Amino acid sequence: MNVENFINKVEQKHPGEQEYLQAVREVLESIEDVYNDNPQFEAAGILERLVEPDRILTFKVSWLNDEGDTHVNLGYRIQFNNAIGPYKGGLRFHPSVTLSILKFLGFEQIFKNSLTTLPLGGGKGGSDFDPKGKSNAEIMRFCQSFMLELWHIIGPDTDVPAGDIGVGGREIGYLYGMYKKLAREHTGVLTGKGRSWGGSLIRPEATGFGNVYFAKEMLATKGESFKNKIVAVSGFGNVAWGAVQKATELGGKVVTLSGPDGYIYDPQGVSGEKIDFMLELRATNDDVVKPYADRFPEAEFHAGKRPWEVKADIALPCATQNELNEEDAEMLIKNNCFCVSEGANMPCTPEAIEVFHKNKILFAPGKAANAGGVATSGLEMSQNAMKMSWSRKEVDDKLHQIMKDIHEACVEHGTVDDYVDYVKGANIAGFLKVANAMLDQGVI
Numbered sequence: 001m002n003v004e005n006f007i008n009k010v011e012q013k014h015p016g017e018q019e020y021l022q023a024v025r026e027v028l029e030s031i032e033d034v035y036n037d038n039p040q041f042e043a044a045g046i047l048e049r050l051v052e053p054d055r056i057l058t059f060k061v062s063w064l065n066d067e068g069d070t071h072v073n074l075g076y077r078i079q080f081n082n083a084i085g086p087y088k089g090g091l092r093f094h095p096s097v098t099l100s101i102l103k104f105l106g107f108e109q110i111f112k113n114s115l116t117t118l119p120l121g122g123g124k125g126g127s128d129f130d131p132k133g134k135s136n137a138e139i140m141r142f143c144q145s146f147m148l149e150l151w152h153i154i155g156p157d158t159d160v161p162a163g164d165i166g167v168g169g170r171e172i173g174y175l176y177g178m179y180k181k182l183a184r185e186h187t188g189v190l191t192g193k194g195r196s197w198g199g200s201l202i203r204p205e206a207t208g209f210g211n212v213y214f215a216k217e218m219l220a221t222k223g224e225s226f227k228n229k230i231v232a233v234s235g236f237g238n239v240a241w242g243a244v245q246k247a248t249e250l251g252g253k254v255v256t257l258s259g260p261d262g263y264i265y266d267p268q269g270v271s272g273e274k275i276d277f278m279l280e281l282r283a284t285n286d287d288v289v290k291p292y293a294d295r296f297p298e299a300e301f302h303a304g305k306r307p308w309e310v311k312a313d314i315a316l317p318c319a320t321q322n323e324l325n326e327e328d329a330e331m332l333i334k335n336n337c338f339c340v341s342e343g344a345n346m347p348c349t350p351e352a353i354e355v356f357h358k359n360k361i362l363f364a365p366g367k368a369a370n371a372g373g374v375a376t377s378g379l380e381m382s383q384n385a386m387k388m389s390w391s392r393k394e395v396d397d398k399l400h401q402i403m404k405d406i407h408e409a410c411v412e413h414g415t416v417d418d419y420v421d422y423v424k425g426a427n428i429a430g431f432l433k434v435a436n437a438m439l440d441q442g443v444i
Helices: 003-013 018-036 039-043 046-050 099-115 136-153 169-183 206-220 238-249 273-283 290-295 326-334 350-358 372-386 392-414 422-441
Strands: 055-064 070-081 087-093 121-127 159-163 230-233 256-259 262-265 300-303 314-316 339-341 362-364
Touching: 003 018, 018 039, 018 046, 018 099, 018 350, 018 422, 039 046, 039 422, 046 422, 055 136, 070 087, 070 099, 070 136, 070 159, 087 099, 087 169, 087 372, 099 121, 099 372, 099 422, 121 136, 121 159, 136 169, 159 169, 159 372, 206 238, 206 314, 206 339, 206 362, 206 372, 206 392, 230 238, 238 273, 238 314, 262 290, 273 290, 290 300, 326 350, 350 362, 362 422, 372 392, 392 422
Parallel strands: 087 121, 087 159, 230 256, 230 314, 314 339, 339 362
Antiparallel strands: 055 070, 070 121, 256 262, 262 300
16 A cells, blocks of 8 residues: 555545545554555455445534524534444534534544444534524524434444534533434433433543543653643633643643633633633633633733743643644744643644654644543443443543553554654554454455
């Protein structure tokens, strides 16, 4: 397999899908040697089958606003690969949603879910619907209309969606209520559910917690920890919220948060009531962080900028894809940052990752470092199947162990000349499990 030749063939089939092609290239560059060393993979067409989703459902979602006006959005569900378990991946409601973005997310999800050690396949879905500024009744009507099209292809042993950007507990509730009415069953078909009807403790915080746990393992390889370290975080949603909580708990000082409007710098650290205020900000449905600086005068607001210019020891990008570019990476290195752990999906551009590798700093890709969210979704599925609920400590301990296991797999497959290439390690470990399962199951 030659990476460039293969990418060219994929691009001919899927022209213009830049995010998806970027994700495919990253994986192929990491696994090229392993793939070529195992001719059985090529004989079975593993890559050709792996880069194409099993199926894509595209549908219109018609709904009425509070004034009685009709609106139409596009809905999607991509079932990418179920070699090791039922399709698993979030639903994203955001105006930026396109087929390319969902395909990149679904492709990444295959390897992320494989790394968790849980039996979960890869999928993704969502809509270009914007929950911002909508009333609860409007969001309910949209979710019900969305589920009318989705319900017949999902199920607890078939495809288990979760939340993502724009889909939190409220949306999962409306979606689940409609599914339950249509399917006439009360099962674990969605994760991120409310605690009183099948949800798991720490699920909202899990991606952020897992990201910090993974960074903790990386730091330990250098004899370091979060204690007394300055931490830069982007975003202010659930992932950032969980990361801030856990980084602070481990002794770090988080000094930044960000949104589309800019970033805040809080030299005193985001802790205590300030962490609670992150939830208040999110609850407003406004994608802005400036109110933080209005509430806490010691914080500075920097309009239209990203937090990577701030001096920090550890960076946790937790906002969205391609938010940290080459220039940002150079700035982090200049300010002596020595650890970057992706909380979002593919937040660092390929050029930024190249800067991190060139400078031999600790760098964790999202498919490994942010797998805590889907791992805890898997734990929620287990609790649903057993009709029981674990304590907060039980879930947190299991999550911590899963992140340690993912770290070990990355080190095993990614160590080159005493430097751990976590991107390579994550891709190889995730790929081998899926590829071998596909071999065992034949060409289907």
